[in-house]
Amino acid sequence: xxxxxxxxxxxxxxxxxxxxxxxxxxxxxxxxxxxxxxxxxxxxxxxxxxxxxxxxxxxxxxxxxxxxxxxxxxxxxxxxxxxxxxxxxxxxxxxxxxxxxxxxxxxxxxxxxxxxxxxxxxxxxxxxxxxxxxxxxxxxxxxxxxxxxxxxxxxxxxxxxxxxxxxxxxxxxxxxxxxxxxxxxxxxxxxxxxxxxxxxxxxxxxxxxxxxxxxxxxxxxxxxxxxxxxxxxxxxxxxxxxxxxxxxxxxxxxxxxxxxxxxxxxxxxxxxxxxxxxxxxxxxxxxxxxxxxxxxxxxxxxxxxxxxxxxxxxxxxxxxxxxxxxxxxxxxxxxxxxxxxxxxxxxxxxxxxxxxxxxxxxxxxxxxxxxxxxxxxxxxxxxxxxxxxxxxxxxxxxxxxxxxxxxxxxxxxxxxxxxxxxxxxxxxxxxxxxxxxxxxxxxxxxxxxxxxxxxxxxxxxxxxxxxxxxxxxxxxxxxxxxxxxxxxxxxxxxxxxxxxxxxxxxxxxxxxxxxxxxxxxxxxxxxxxxxxxxxxxxxxxxxxxxxxxxx
Numbered sequence: 007x008x009x010x011x012x013x014x015x016x017x018x019x020x021x022x023x024x025x026x027x028x029x030x031x032x033x034x035x036x037x038x039x040x041x042x043x044x045x046x047x048x049x050x051x052x053x054x055x056x057x058x059x060x061x062x063x064x065x066x067x068x069x070x071x072x073x074x075x076x077x078x079x080x081x082x083x084x085x086x087x088x089x090x091x092x093x094x095x096x097x098x099x100x101x102x103x104x105x106x107x108x109x110x111x112x113x114x115x116x117x118x119x120x121x122x123x124x125x126x127x128x129x130x131x132x133x134x135x136x137x138x139x140x141x142x143x144x145x146x147x148x149x150x151x152x153x154x155x156x157x158x159x160x161x162x163x164x165x166x167x168x169x170x171x172x173x174x175x176x177x178x179x180x181x182x183x184x185x186x187x188x189x190x191x192x193x194x195x196x197x198x199x200x201x202x203x204x205x206x207x208x209x210x211x212x213x214x215x216x217x218x219x220x221x222x223x224x225x226x227x228x229x230x231x232x233x234x235x236x237x238x239x240x241x242x243x244x245x246x247x248x249x250x251x252x253x254x255x256x257x258x259x260x261x262x263x264x265x266x267x268x269x270x271x272x273x274x275x276x277x278x279x280x281x282x283x284x285x286x287x288x289x290x291x292x293x294x295x296x297x298x299x300x301x302x303x304x305x306x307x308x309x310x311x312x313x314x315x316x317x318x319x320x321x322x323x324x325x326x327x328x329x330x331x332x333x334x335x336x337x338x339x340x341x342x343x344x345x346x347x348x349x350x351x352x353x354x355x356x357x358x359x360x361x362x363x364x365x366x367x368x369x370x371x372x373x374x375x376x377x378x379x380x381x382x383x384x385x386x387x388x389x390x391x392x393x394x395x396x397x398x399x400x401x402x403x404x405x406x407x408x409x410x411x412x413x414x415x416x417x418x419x420x421x422x423x424x425x426x427x428x429x430x431x432x433x434x435x436x437x438x439x440x441x442x443x444x445x446x447x448x449x450x451x452x453x454x455x456x457x458x459x460x461x462x463x464x465x466x467x468x469x470x471x472x473x474x475x476x477x478x479x480x481x482x483x484x485x486x487x488x489x490x491x492x493x494x495x496x497x498x499x500x501x502x503x504x505x506x507x508x509x510x511x512x513x514x515x516x517x518x519x520x521x522x523x524x525x526x527x528x529x530x531x532x533x534x535x536x537x538x539x540x541x542x543x544x545x546x547x548x549x550x551x552x553x554x555x556x557x
Contacts, residue, residue, distance in 0.1 A: 031346035037436040044093035044116070049203045054192060060098045060107065064284040066116070070144070077491025080139035081239045081441070081502040082216045087148040089114040093204060097196050100190070104180040106159035108189050110196045111135055113153050114204050120150035123197055123209040125235070127220020129490075131165050133158030133185055134220075142215060149368050152209065154197040170388040177392060187230050190223055194234035211509060215502060217241035217490040220455065221440065225464075226423045228438050228479075237509040238438040239502055242490055244456050245424040245464050248294035248413040249351050251385045252341055252406060253457055256351075257363040258379035260336045262400050267374035271317035272330035273360040280305045280356045289543035293525040294486035295493055297540060298355035298458070300446050302338055305356065307331040320372055333364050340457075344404040351410070351552050355444045357486070389413060426467035428479060437508045438479045439515065440465065441498050441534070443487025458483060465537060480515060480536040486522060496520040498534060517541075517556050 024279065044066040052059065076083050092113045099108055105280040111134075124408045126142035128134040146153035159181065163169055194212070202208045214235045216224045221243030226331035226533035227234050244250045261267050284301035285291050295301050317324045337360050340353030354363065386398035390409050401409070414422070431438070442461040465481040473508045486495020497520070503516040515554075518534040535541045535556035543553045 009443075026170050033281045036132050037515065044095075044114075044204075049095065051058070052199050052203075054099060054195060056188075057099045057101050059190065060100060062095065062097050064093055067092050067113075070147070072144065073467045074141050074145040074148075075491075075497045076497045078138055079145045079215070079499075079502075080142075080220075080490055081215060081439075081498055081500075081505070082145060082149075083499040085145050085148050087144055090144075090147055092147050095200055097200070099192075099196075101180070101184075104159075104184070106158040106180060107161075108156065108184065109161075109194065109346065110136060110154060110189075110193050112197055112200050113147050114201065115147055115150060118150050119152060119205060121210045122151050123154065123201060123212040124151035125154045125193065125197060125212070125214050127214065127216020127218075128155075129217070129219050131160075131163070131185075132219065133160060133189065133202075135224070136162075138423075146215075147263065148392055151213075152197070152201050152205075154193060154200075156189050156193040159184040164312065166384065166388055167394070171392060174393045174395075177389070177416070179420065182417060184424075187421040190227055191231045191505040194227075194231065211236045211506075213502075213506065213509075214238040214240075214517075218244060221245075222247070222421075222423045224438070225440075228428055228431040228436060229425045232260045232428075232436060233434045237435060238436065238442045238507045239505060240438055242442045242456050243423065243440060243461060243464075245422075246460050247423070248410050249415070249460055251381055251413065252351055252410045253353075253460075254258045254363070254381040255379055255385065255406065256353075257333065257337050257360075258376060259341075259401055259403065259406050260380060261333060261364060261366075261376050263403060266329035266332055267366045267376055268327060268330035268333050268364065268376055269305065269317060269319065269322075269324075269368050269372055270361040270366065271315075271319055272326055273334055274329060275315045275362060276307050276310065276334045277357065277360060279310055280307075284356060288485075288541060292530070293554050294523065295355075295357040295444065295520060296485040298357060298485075301356040302353075307334045307338075318371075319368065320370070324372060324536060334360055337358075337363060341406060341410075342398045342403065343407055345376065349407070349410075352457040352463070355458055358445050381540070383411060389417065403492060424464050426464065426466070426471045428468060428472060428475070430477045432472065432474075435450065436478060437505060439482065439501055439505050439508075440480075441482040441484050441487075441501060443484045443489060443493060443495065445486060445493050445495070454516075456489065462537070477514075482518060482534045484520070484534060485551055494523040496522045496532070 021456050044064050045063045049062055068091045072087050074085050092115050095112045102356045124146040126139050129138050135157040139155040143153040169178055172178050198208045212235045221240040224238040224240030225243045228238055283305045284295045288296035310326050311328050311331050313326045314323050331363050338353045341349045341351045358456045366374040368374040382398050387394040395476050440461055442458040444458050468475045484495050487493050500518050507513040520534050521529045522532050524530055533541050533554045539556040541554055542557050
């Protein structure tokens with residue numbers, strides 16, 4: 007038995023490794039006071055089409071106590087966990103011929119199960135079974151859900167360097183297939199089997215909750231496994247994986263090709279100028295740009311070239327350079343072709359911290375050079391050139407175009423998640439909600455940039471194909487929210503419960519409450535509106551909260 011009181015849910019302790027690895031003494035337990043048995047041999051053998059089950063290990067976890075912040079739950083409020091108990095089951099299996107070992111980990115509450123499943127997604131290059139997955143699972147168990155995660159056969163690898171290539175020139179297509187889609191279908195089947203074996207019946211409702219990679223996984227489930235889950239939160243999804251890569255690479259490529267490397271303080275100044283210009287577009291001055299696309303139409307960074315401002319890194323005043331205006335404009339506009347024509351890819355939202363994308367090293371005189379971009383190395387070295395030793399320090403606009411086309415041609419069937427045909431998901435009665443923060447960049451090295459317009463473009467394609475999409479799929483933009491969590495725009499913590507009510511009661515989410523942080527660091531209640539509506543403020547309108555309504 008695992009006594010989780012000795013390993014509280016925290017970054018220092020419980021999150022360092024899966025709970026199932028903390029102890030394996032479950033077989034020494036006396037019988038439960040519940041009708042369920044958490045022993046490895048109490049779960050019947052089962053088969054999985056296309057796979058061989060290698061092992062099943064079960065252990066009881068008790069006294070699981072801790073606190074989960076709302077940001078790590080994406081669409082749900084923060085939660086205190088007090089003395090939770092659950093059966094932790096890990097199933098290991100392989101797909102014959104793939105040379106893989108996939109691990110699916112389920113946590114099943116020993117009491118007060120609500121009869122439902124809440125699966126959690128991954129992040130970055132992780133399919134699951136890492137710090138954020140365990141945070142989501144802990145919150146789910148505390149709310150009474152059975153929960154599950156998978157590592158997609160990638161183990162503890164943080165990035166693709168250890169598995170993307172079988173050898174130089176040869177992609178590991180089986181690993182890409184596992185990560186992209188196959189293990190997602192497997193995971194749902196295994197979770198429901200374990201739940202039925204443990205409780206005597208399958209879940210009455212099954213939900214998915216994920217952001218970023220987890221959002222992409224959610225979209226993939228709706229597209230390829232439409233009956234796996236009744237409700238899906240697919241937040242900030244990397245549905246156009248090639249586009250995510252190119253958008254992340256674009257600032258460095260632009261700076262290298264044009265030879266323009268601005269100081270970070272210049273980009274920060276332009277961001278603040280944009281916020282000041284566009285802050286009131288929703289009728290309220292609150293330090294948040296509510297309509298970033300409208301802001302792009304009215305804010306011209308070149309207008310401020312030569313203006314004086316204080317640069318903290320120089321400890322002096324300086325003039326805003328043409329290079330800063332050009333780089334900021336390129337990042338907001340998005341990638342262009344060698345002929346300077348716009349592409350179908352997207353720039354960053356106004357208000358985003360541009361310094362995280364346009365990384366530079368500057369001396370005391372303000373002379374700057376570029377910093378290597380990890381995304382360039384990953385895309386060109388491991389996926390396009392398929393040779394990590396190749397020289398990818400500097401590429402042209404034309405090479406960037408070719409890289410985008412090549413990635414889509416080679417890998418969309420594995421990682422692509424932007425199929426707009428959700429007919430089968432709709433016909434199965436599924437409901438899905440996507441939200442995306444309008445401040446894209448956060449910890450760029452750890453998690454690629456996913457511009458919000460990627461989600462918007464996908465939703466528009468779904469609407470074009472299925473005009474009835476709002477009856478089963480809704481998209482919420484969240485002004486001021488960073489990637490998945492963080493920022494002054496607040497966390498959309500009501501969306502998961504609204505999804506549940508939509509699935510179980512037919513209550514359509516017409517808006518969603520949120521609390522922002524104002525410039526004076528006080529909170530204020532607002533609403534989010536489903537696309538194409540926006541939240542606007544009118545002093546004469548009586549809404550909830552007062553003054554805010556969707557239009």
